[in-house]
Amino acid sequence: MPLITLRIYLALLAVCGVRLARASINPVEIHEQHFYDSVTREPFFIKGVDYQPGGSSGVSGQRDPLSDAKICARDIFLFQKLGINTIRVYSITPDLNHDECMTMMAAAGIYLILDVNSPMENQHLNRYEPWTTYNEDYLEHVFRVVEQFGHYNNTLGFFAGNEIINDGQSARRTPPYIRAVVGDIKQYIKANSPRTIPVGYSAADDLRYRIPLSRYLECHDADHPDSSIDFYGVNSYQWCGQQTFQTSGYDQLVDAYKEYTKPVFFSEFGCNIHRPRSFEEVEALYSEQMINTFSGGLVYEFTEEPNEYGLVKMNDDGSARVLQDFVNLQGRFSAIESKEFKMIRKNAMSLMATAPLPTCKDSYENLQIDATVPNDVLTSGLKNGVRQERGKYLNIKDSDITSEFEVYDENGKPFSSPRRFAIVNKIEGTAEPSGKQNDQPEKTETSPDGSSKPNGDENEDVKKSNAVSLTSPKFASAIGWAFARF
Ligand SMILES: *[C@@H]1O[C@H](CO)[C@@H](O)[C@H](O)[C@H]1NC(C)=O
Numbered sequence: 001m002p003l004i005t006l007r008i009y010l011a012l013l014a015v016c017g018v019r020l021a022r023a024s025i026n027p028v029e030i031h032e033q034h035f036y037d038s039v040t041r042e043p044f045f046i047k048g049v050d051y052q053p054g055g056s057s058g059v060s061g062q063r064d065p066l067s068d069a070k071i072c073a074r075d076i077f078l079f080q081k082l083g084i085n086t087i088r089v090y091s092i093t094p095d096l097n098h099d100e101c102m103t104m105m106a107a108a109g110i111y112l113i114l115d116v117n118s119p120m121e122n123q124h125l126n127r128y129e130p131w132t133t134y135n136e137d138y139l140e141h142v143f144r145v146v147e148q149f150g151h152y153n154n155t156l157g158f159f160a161g162n163e164i165i166n167d168g169q170s171a172r173r174t175p176p177y178i179r180a181v182v183g184d185i186k187q188y189i190k191a192n193s194p195r196t197i198p199v200g201y202s203a204a205d206d207l208r209y210r211i212p213l214s215r216y217l218e219c220h221d222a223d224h225p226d227s228s229i230d231f232y233g234v235n236s237y238q239w240c241g242q243q244t245f246q247t248s249g250y251d252q253l254v255d256a257y258k259e260y261t262k263p264v265f266f267s268e269f270g271c272n273i274h275r276p277r278s279f280e281e282v283e284a285l286y287s288e289q290m291i292n293t294f295s296g297g298l299v300y301e302f303t304e305e306p307n308e309y310g311l312v313k314m315n316d317d318g319s320a321r322v323l324q325d326f327v328n329l330q331g332r333f334s335a336i337e338s339k340e341f342k343m344i345r346k347n348a349m350s351l352m353a354t355a356p357l358p359t360c361k362d363s364y365e366n367l368q369i370d371a372t373v374p375n376d377v378l379t380s381g382l383k384n385g386v387r388q389e390r391g392k393y394l395n396i397k398d399s400d401i402t403s404e405f406e407v408y409d410e411n412g413k414p415f416s417s418p419r420r421f422a423i424v425n426k427i428e429g430t431a432e433p434s435g436k437q438n439d440q441p442e443k444t445e446t447s448p449d450g451s452s453k454p455n456g457d458e459n460e461d462v463k464k465s466n467a468v469s470l471t472s473p474k475f476a477s478a479i480g481w482a483f484a485r486f
Pocket of ligand 1: 024025026027038039153393427428
């Protein structure tokens with residue numbers, strides 16, 4: 001693109017209020033019931049989707065949702081079209097490298113909420129016999145995930161558990177184990193991570209447990225001060241089709257959580273009884289009625305799987321087709337970017353109530369909380385860090401941000417212009433330019449327990465040798481192209 005065109009283009013962007021290339025991606029932090037941008041200090045509302053292509057079989061030792069840069073490029077393009085700022089991923093494996101996908105997401109302005117568990121052996125708690133699975137192998141897995149992802153600014157938070165309590169038996173046996181895992185992760189972060197990353201829990205859509213569990217996980221326990229959650233995710237499918245704030249029961253949800261001292265959001269929502277889904281609840285969720293209690297939510301789910309909650313259908317050849325639900329949700333998300341809705345969100349902070357953190361009670365309705373959890377499991381790993389390559393941002397190439405795979409609209413027609421996502425944050429990679437890798441000092445620290453802890457990536461310099469700076473003119477034209485799509 002000639003310079004003059006680019007200038008006009010950038011001026012247009014400025015007029016339209018699009019902020020281009022901020023210096024970096026700002027970590028999101030928590031202040032009382034809200035998430036907020038740690039630099040701009042504006043409240044942060046989650047506008048996102050749950051993302052686990054392939055479901056639980058989509059994670060193995062060889063692949064997971066954030067391991068394939070080509071698929072990430074395709075899907076980040078679609079995340080931006082949808083208008084979201086966050087995805088939640090249910091499981092990854094820390095054996096794989098996630099630097100490319102996480103860099104691209106950061107550059108595109110997308111945050112990640114990550115569950116630390118996986119369906120694989122030794123990587124989750126058994127909800128009926130948690131004592132058999134709360135062991136060194138399990139905690140090592142959890143700490144490795146935290147070690148790897150704690151180094152990315154766009155890791156918004158970790159879920160210590162998802163729907164672990166979902167029936168009478170699990171409610172009798174597991175609650176103290178959930179608090180124990182929360183405490184372990186928070187202590188690990190304090191001892192080893194570069195910043196404080198929030199840790200939460202995602203609750204099943206079951207009123208018998210959802211509300212008492214939120215109170216139990218929130219409360220302050222003087223003997224275990226780190227074991228209370230930082231945020232609470234509610235899975236809710238109660239707004240189906242044409243409803244109102246009252247008929248859906250959202251009014252009661254707000255009532256139940258309005259004094260909650262931590263952020264609450266929908267970790268899953270989007271009832272699919274009536275299809276295509278119209279997502280009317282989006283307007284309610286980001287309206288004045290809910291904004292001071294709920295910090296937004298995540299629609300279940302991005303890819304079409306056998307249970308038919310998808311927004312996008314993935315094909316075997318790597319191409320993707322947008323479904324009608326995607327178009328409907330896109331319309332809803334774009335409507336809440338109006339001036340009026342933006343104003344409501346901006347003011348959320350000042351309307352905030354300041355309730356004191358409740359201390360723990362002896363009992364909570366429908367839960368049994370007296371199990372004693374061993375507190376000496378993997379203490380050395382907790383203090384000194386586990387052996388795990390740390391995540392880091394890379395210099396991504398111009399070609400990395402274009403999807404190689406075809407993307408079709410809801411009518412089955414390919415998108416006409418380049419399938420390229422827009423860079424909204426300038427990310428400085430820490431990878432050395434090519435040719436210099438041999439001069440790099442050995443990036444290995446020795447922990448006090450004698451184990452070595454690699455924190456550099458040994459093998460990607462070759463692959464990255466064509467890296468261009470994101471601010472190069474070549475890149476600017478890429479940005480222009482990408483913005484022209486929106
Ligand atoms: C990460 O966040 C910190 C603190 O705001 C900031 O100084 C740094 O530049 C950020 N890094 C990137 C690569 O965005």
